[in-house]
Amino acid sequence: MKVAIIHYWLVAMRGGEKVLEQLCRLFPQADIFTHVVDPAVLSPTLKRHRIVTSFIDRLPGARRHYQKYLPLMPLALEHLDLRGYDLVISSESGPAKGVVTDPDAVHVCYCHSPMRYVWNMYHDYRGGLGRLAGSALVPVAHYLRWWDTVTAARVDSFAANSGNVARRIRRYYGRGSEVVFPPVEVDDFTPTRDHDGFYLVAGQLVGYKRADLAVEAFNRSGRPLVVIGAGEQLDALRRMARPNVRVLGPQPFDSLRSHYARCRALVFPGEEDFGIVPVEAMASGKPVLAYGRGGALETVVDGRTGLFFREQSVDAINAAVERFEATERRFSTEEIALHARGFHADLFRGRMAGLIARSLTAAGHDPGDLAALAAETELAAEPSLLAPPAPLPPRQRAAG
Structure with missing residues (x-):
């Protein structure tokens, strides 16, 4: 199976990049596509993969000021050539899910959040800018909201990193999603x-x-x-x-x-x-x-x-x-x-494998080892990993 993983930008190793690392462990053969990359910050796991950048990476000062090129990122995503990929996984927080795939490809989006700066935190971000930059954001954000909503239809299945984000996906995209908590080591x-x-x-x-x-x-x-x-x-x-x-x-x-x-x-x-x-x-x-x-x-x-x-x-x-x-x-x-x-990285990989396997099966593709991996992960996990975290049962005694 030919797999592409789309990540918004690779300029630091934070929570989103930890998710990307685990996706790379699931698919060691995958190619990574991103807008901007700083090779100096990449982990050994990510360095083992072929990384393709959009034209944003070749613009002046892109590694430091990538967010200033936000209005160009929808165009840059759609310019990426994903012909021949059977499975596309987008890691969405900045623009990532709007890629154009082959008609028969399966596209699964792991959504950290719909873009905060145009949706739930728009007024916070705009208020933190100067008057000129804040005014310029108004038409850009309007365009990005339209594009972001339209491109949600290009996704076959959404995974949300929390119930909190699942509600945003429903509100802004009109789509359901499966909650898969992000991996924690x-x-x-x-x-x-x-x-x-x-x-x-x-x-x-x-x-x-x-x-x-x-x-x-x-x-x-x-x-x-x-x-x-x-x-x-x-x-x-x-x-x-x-x-x-x-x-x-x-x-x-x-x-x-x-x-x-x-x-x-x-x-x-x-x-x-x-x-x-x-x-x-x-x-x-x-x-x-x-x-x-x-x-x-x-x-x-x-x-x-x-x-x-x-x-x-x-x-x-x-x-x-x-x-x-x-x-x-x-x-x-x-x-x-x-x-x-209950937030173990093994559980993340198992649940993502299960979601992707179901998406592939629904599209008529062979999920290969993914379904077996999902089942094995659930069966082999410690009792604390078998279900999403829930309130602990009442204790019989206080403990210091």
């Missing part, structure tokens, strides 16, 4: 009961993730906080942080893993489509204090693996920290880590 983390007293914020430091709220909350309370990540807010967070708040910036994985293991709890103040960071913290046995919207509702069990606060405010974060400290002994390191295993 939970085996990379060791559950640890002890802590060094500090709270942790980790992830991209961009506006909608609201790390600024956490910094201000801990500025006021005086509790120790560590912030790890890179992004446009990094310098501003360093300027506003008081001595009890350490803004470390980007850190290597070993440092991040160490901070997960040594923190008292993770603070997660943003609304995410899914959110891999809370699952990594839980795989380390640590509770998550999260804003109760978006993907956190599908990963964190309130009162069991963490606590929710219901509004994005400094007062709400500090109130959640106080509630956590008053009930901290009720949280079990072992149960939190067990819950995180």
